[in-house]
Amino acid sequence: MSHSSATNSDITQVFQQSYGRVLANLISHLRDFELAEDMLQEAFVTALQKWPESGIPNSPAAWLTTVARNKAIDRLRRKSKWEDETEADTILEKRGVEMTPADEIPDERLKLIFTCCHPALNLDAQVGLTLNTLGGLTTAEVAKALLVPKTTMAQRLVRAKRKIKQAGIPYRVPATEELSGRLNGVLHVIYLIFNEGYSATSGENLIRADLCSEAIRLATVLTHLLDREPALDPDAEALGLLSLMLLHDARQASRVGTDGSLVLLEEQNRTLWDQDKIAAGTAILDQAMALRHSGPYQIQAAISALHAEAKTAADTDWQQIAMLYKGLMRSEPENGIIQLNHAVAVAMAEGPLAGLALLEPLAETLQDYYLFHAAKADLNRRAGWPEDALLAYQAAVELTQNEVELSFLEGRIAELTKASN
Amino acid sequence: MKYICLIYDTEEGIENMTQADFEAEIGEYMAYGQIIEQAGVATGLGEALQPSATATVVRSRDGKTLTTDGPFAETKEQLGGFYILDCEDIDQAIKYAALIPGAKHGCVEIRPLMEIPG
Numbered sequence: 001m002s003h004s005s006a007t008n009s010d011i012t013q014v015f016q017q018s019y020g021r022v023l024a025n026l027i028s029h030l031r032d033f034e035l036a037e038d039m040l041q042e043a044f045v046t047a048l049q050k051w052p053e054s055g056i057p058n059s060p061a062a063w064l065t066t067v068a069r070n071k072a073i074d075r076l077r078r079k080s081k082w083e084d085e086t087e088a089d090t091i092l093e094k095r096g097v098e099m100t101p102a103d104e105i106p107d108e109r110l111k112l113i114f115t116c117c118h119p120a121l122n123l124d125a126q127v128g129l130t131l132n133t134l135g136g137l138t139t140a141e142v143a144k145a146l147l148v149p150k151t152t153m154a155q156r157l158v159r160a161k162r163k164i165k166q167a168g169i170p171y172r173v174p175a176t177e178e179l180s181g182r183l184n185g186v187l188h189v190i191y192l193i194f195n196e197g198y199s200a201t202s203g204e205n206l207i208r209a210d211l212c213s214e215a216i217r218l219a220t221v222l223t224h225l226l227d228r229e230p231a232l233d234p235d236a237e238a239l240g241l242l243s244l245m246l247l248h249d250a251r252q253a254s255r256v257g258t259d260g261s262l263v264l265l266e267e268q269n270r271t272l273w274d275q276d277k278i279a280a281g282t283a284i285l286d287q288a289m290a291l292r293h294s295g296p297y298q299i300q301a302a303i304s305a306l307h308a309e310a311k312t313a314a315d316t317d318w319q320q321i322a323m324l325y326k327g328l329m330r331s332e333p334e335n336g337i338i339q340l341n342h343a344v345a346v347a348m349a350e351g352p353l354a355g356l357a358l359l360e361p362l363a364e365t366l367q368d369y370y371l372f373h374a375a376k377a378d379l380n381r382r383a384g385w386p387e388d389a390l391l392a393y394q395a396a397v398e399l400t401q402n403e404v405e406l407s408f409l410e411g412r413i414a415e416l417t418k419a420s421n
Numbered sequence: 422m423k424y425i426c427l428i429y430d431t432e433e434g435i436e437n438m439t440q441a442d443f444e445a446e447i448g449e450y451m452a453y454g455q456i457i458e459q460a461g462v463a464t465g466l467g468e469a470l471q472p473s474a475t476a477t478v479v480r481s482r483d484g485k486t487l488t489t490d491g492p493f494a495e496t497k498e499q500l501g502g503f504y505i506l507d508c509e510d511i512d513q514a515i516k517y518a519a520l521i522p523g524a525k526h527g528c529v530e531i532r533p534l535m536e537i538p539g
Contacts (some may be wrong), residue, residue, distance in 0.1 A: 166535045168422045170510040178512075289436055 006051045017376050018061040019136030024108040025065050026114075028171060030072055033133070033161040039075070043068040109134060109173050110225040113218075117186040118169045125160035126189050127196075132157055134221075135214050145211050146196060153205075173229065178208050187241050187297065190218050194245050200254075209252065217241065239288035240298030247304035250274040262408040266313035278308045288398030299328050318349035336365040336372075344375050352383040370399035386416050423464065423534040424514040425505050429498040430527025432472050449522040457506060462517055467504035498527060505534070 019040070022222045026036035043064045057063040116129040129144045143153035163169065170360020174182045197211025219242040226232050254268035263269075285301045310316040325342035332338055339362055356379050359372070366372035377392035393413045400406055438446070450469075457463040458472040461499025492499060501523065511531070518529040 118511075120515070166425075167531075168508075168510040168514070174512070325429050 006056045011051050014060045016136050020134045022061050022064045024112040026068055028108040039068040039071045042071050049367050064385050110173055117189045121160050125156050127192055128156050129160050130189055162358045190215050212249050226379045236291040236293035237295040237297045240282050240301050243281045243285040244297050244301035246277045247308055250277035262404050296331050299324050318345050322349050336362055347379050352379040370396045386420055390416050423507050424531050426518045427530040428502045428523040431498055445507050459495055461507045462508050464505045464507050469502040473499040
């Protein structure tokens, strides 16, 4: 590809594609997030100056790594300018910076994932840091994606990066005995990123596709990296999560109506479902289940797969879905939301009354959760009790901030009020 | 890298301990001392503190010393002791902090010590 006339947008695209990998490599040598990021930005500026004439190099990642490393060496040398020259060399040696150009740079992203998702960092910081360093999103983009002010996000990221350095949060794949616990933390962060995209907690858009794609990309990278580590076994739950996200994402186009309104699963136009994503998600789920290490992400993926298989809403195997929710309840007996989903599945399999009976005991735990009231309203509506349905819809309205969800609930209220007049 | 492990716990728990429980706890701390010694993370620095009711707070303002009854913060869980460990990184510090007997009923806050050059 070493020919001239690379445009700025070509260069930006190549830079973004190599960002996570190059940054991981730089951090592994420099042991300093901020220095690595600064030097990579400078290397990007150099690329913008040189590549339009020279063309994009064959291995842009290696080029960026070498340039950024050399800049780091200059920076560290300048910093110790007034001191003994040999001291600068000692620092560089200690940090493992080599002058040799890298043709092939090793992929160090797995270590970076574990650093960014270290439990000593708070969860918000883990999510922001993962998007920022591995996803290559700028601070402004992360802030926008997570709906927090840019200054808040900037502060959060700076603090997290300083803590990594000052508290000695290591940069490595955890030892086998702690791996499964730590991996769960990583999966949780990726799932949070996906959910933030899939069911935006507030704002005008119900789905922020960019976050969903980013979470899927991260999980894909993670499963590949785990696969490549000879010392690690393939992880069934990592595959389960990837499958789950693909299967959910496949329904994205049908989840929001042309006017931006929310469309419930049973009313969705199934011809809009992305069959390629469904096929990919199902294949990955098969791969996960073959490892015979069941877990919550795989069960949720299996539920999603059953929805994907049903040609029409009426064809859905609710009996099977209710059983899978029961399995999930066993792994997380305290989780009210799973119990709510189980109740809804039972209602679909056996009728609204059976579902309402299961909702009853959840009223206290889920009283602040809008979907509980929305589900209760829907079951009352199906059971032919419009007054109870109306009350529950109104309770749900009080509890949601997402404008798309609000307009859906208000639509249902209008229908019920019209019918009773 | 050096870390201080600050052991926090409710004080009633300790006050209400039977003699046998107290001795068992001391035994566990003795065993812990050997564990960190063998792991090479011990610095020899670590103490148990008298209850927070014995604390005194001192401030110097305009050359005057202001002395009041302590503790500095009236929280449910109080600082009861500490260890300074010399570890490779926070993961090793977490591993040995989790083995401190007090971590089973109270909690341990890990703080890296500031490295002052020179």
